[in-house]
Amino acid sequence: MRIITLFFLLLAHLGFSQTAENYLEKIRNNEALLTAFFQQMPKGGDLHHHFSGSVYAEPLLERAIAEDFYLNLETMAVSKTKPEKGNWQNFSTLKSEGKLPFYEQQVMQTWSIKDYNGSVPSDDQFFDSFMKFESTIKGHFAEGMLELKKRAISENVSYIETQLSTIPCDMNVADLSDFDSKLRQAAAQKDEKAVLKLLDELYKALQQKDAKKYATDFNTNFIAKLHKDLKIDDERFTMRYQNFVLRFMNPVDLFKNLSIAFISANDSKLVAGVNIVSPEHAENSMKDYWLHMVMFKYCNSKFPEVKYTLHAGELTLGLVQPEDLTWHINTAIHIAGANRIGHGVDIAYEENSYDLLRHMAKNNIPIEINLTSNEFILKVKENRHPFTLYKEFNVPIIISTDDAGILRTNMTEQYVLLAKRYPDVSYATIKQYVYNGINYSFIQDASVKKQLLKDLDARFKTFEAKFSKN
Template sequence: MTQIGFSQSAESYLEKIRNNEALLTAFFQQMPKGGDLHHHFSGSVYAEPLLERAIAEDFYLNVETMAVSKTKPAKGNWQTFSSLKNNDKLDYYQQQIMQTWSIKDYNGSVPSDDQFFDSFMKFEPTIAGHFAEGMLELKKRALSENVSYIETQLSTIPCDMNVSDLSDFNTKLRQASAQKDEKAVFKLLDELYKALQKKDAKKYADDFNNNFLAKLHKDLKMDDERFTMRYQNFVLRFMEPVDLFKNLTIAFISSSESKLTAGVNIVSPEHGENSMKDYWLHMVMFKYCHSKFPDVKYTLHAGELTLGLVQPEELTWHINDAIYIAGANRIGHGVDMAYEANSYDLLRYMSKNNIPIEINLVSNEFILKVKENRHPFTLYKEFNVPIVISTDDAGILRTNMTEQYVLLAKRYPDVNYETIKKYVYNSINYSFIQDASVKKQLLKDLDNRFKTFEAKFSKN
């Protein structure tokens, strides 16, 4: 770990402005913020450019749901943006779209978790074929607020593999899972894994790595002396077991063969029907893939739950299983930690084994209504669990990295400048960057950025 310096003058100034959001914003806007490790690409692009694209390409708009489509679907009331403009209705629908594709002007008319999770599929058609524009937008924004690294979940890996002949495994896996028979699940996954190899799973990973990821990254010149980007592969929780395991296997193969990838993740609402029903099974799947690809790192969305969202007993085991069964290298969200069974032992284990928690303050406040002293941030800090600060979905949530640190400083006055600086360094030290020289350079750059930042206060 890089040695973290300490600046009394920056420390003193932060304490002086602790309760003033405008002064805190100016302070943290300029402070180096290292990396954003919990970052969904599609949810981080702001709605404005997506809407501009839909209008420019004359997409169809469902005037009831605010979803868009490149072609006109058979069902629903769909109108082109050009027709809305000709009928002087475009301004009205633009406002409705902004309030549906993001939390702008949110008024509580729908549950906050539905507002958030339902937005993705509404604007998703505007992203297809336009990854480059979004990546450049994110890089530009990162540079403007002194973020030097993003570890983003860019895209699922396209795969048209036919697995209909393997559908019996869905029932078998769920039956073994219901008995918590890990040995039986492993045996079934072994059979399934061999079948996927025969269907040439590797070609999908190679195609994604070489013909999409590497080409896009190189063409856009994403890495330079001021900024670096890496990519997490991810799978979707709501899928049937065979499809999910197929995608998970390909994701692990991809991450094992490309230095641009930074591990694997699992996403989608944790409280969804399949997410809850198959959660333990998913954790065993990660454990199995780790046995095949021991060098691949993975972070897991776990414990993005709170009292009332699910039954109380469901709050007691998700982080436990992500750590003890799946063997996660980092945990994303971890909001239900206070409810987890033997949470003190779990926290001590995370601390001892340097398993960081990715804290997303704005996201947790909006989606789960968990903030301030209800948030487990202090619990993780109390047990010396490594902490990283991240945004989650800055576009949908209308936020940025600066705001995360403003809320951190304002809500938790015992977190001093030295500790905040440590969290910044954690975001590089605990990143999944595979190339050690790249990580070393990012840390060196962070040292220089902090020297420049702290010099501003010594001049006062």
């Protein structure tokens, strides 16, 4: 409260000539003043957003305790029922034995980066956390969505495009398992024509297994129902959803899920697009990366209206071999045809990176910048981060949070880091990034996007008026 008060006292003494832009220049090196400034500044849309990683650990832990989940005393994973293997104890017993406060602290430090001390690699700390708290998310999407909406409104974020859930599918594809080896053999030869032919055969087989019913059920009984029942959209906030698939799956299972994800996005205005997630440097992710990109190309040929953003180049020197840094973003754009790129951290290592950057700029393919995420997971920040490279080549930039809950951050902090670390970025440029969060969203309804932009105009007018008062 004192910081906010100081903020307005300073404004009162700056005179009529004060503007948001010149005030920002005066506070560049003061994080408290920057926080007060950006907390109140409109922030458009958060387009790189994972639902389960954006809910803070506190309510998840509270739920696990209230429902008396079992806790693995070694890994800090939780389960609603007691697994047969492992050292599991329910929370009520831990409480009765006086051990609950200790384990609450351990859980918080395992499910998020709270008090991170480097005892495990940062990428493992981040990616391993999801499975540990996953069971607290199931059946409780509503609570998380409302938490995210409330937080967004409080910090003047007007739109979130979140990756909410994979699409449940119990389709039996055991009879199609031969396609795994065939696809990988063709991919090893970079025989795109052969891969596309195999995918066409596989796609037809999946349609015979009624793939569409899984998409329809997901759209109707999960997405639309939640969205409507919770009254997510209102005059202050809007949310849309991205379907996503998991990189670590074998080709047939991944393509099955990808096909259903595209069908779902094609049939629902609430499903804004499609994505692919999981550690990009993991074994299957690296082995099948090119194949995955061809799969997106194939699905795009079937559903050309569906938009997709791809996690690409979330890699750095040392995490993988140098040659593995040279082609992921190129392939995501030139083969998969991505509409946006998430992370793009290895761009400086990409083959013909200048040509790639020019192509992104010319074709309005934006980059989703996640400063806190890239700093923690990859140890890439400040002038090691390619933000300036994208900026210099006029690639459209979107500022986003990635996984604010696990990373213990929010959208305000992303803009604080941006303004402090890159002092050549003007207020006008930052404002453009805010608008990019709406303009480059995958919202299908043009009237919704138009209203969000109109609302953003009004929000900025109100915000900037504060700086003309004496």
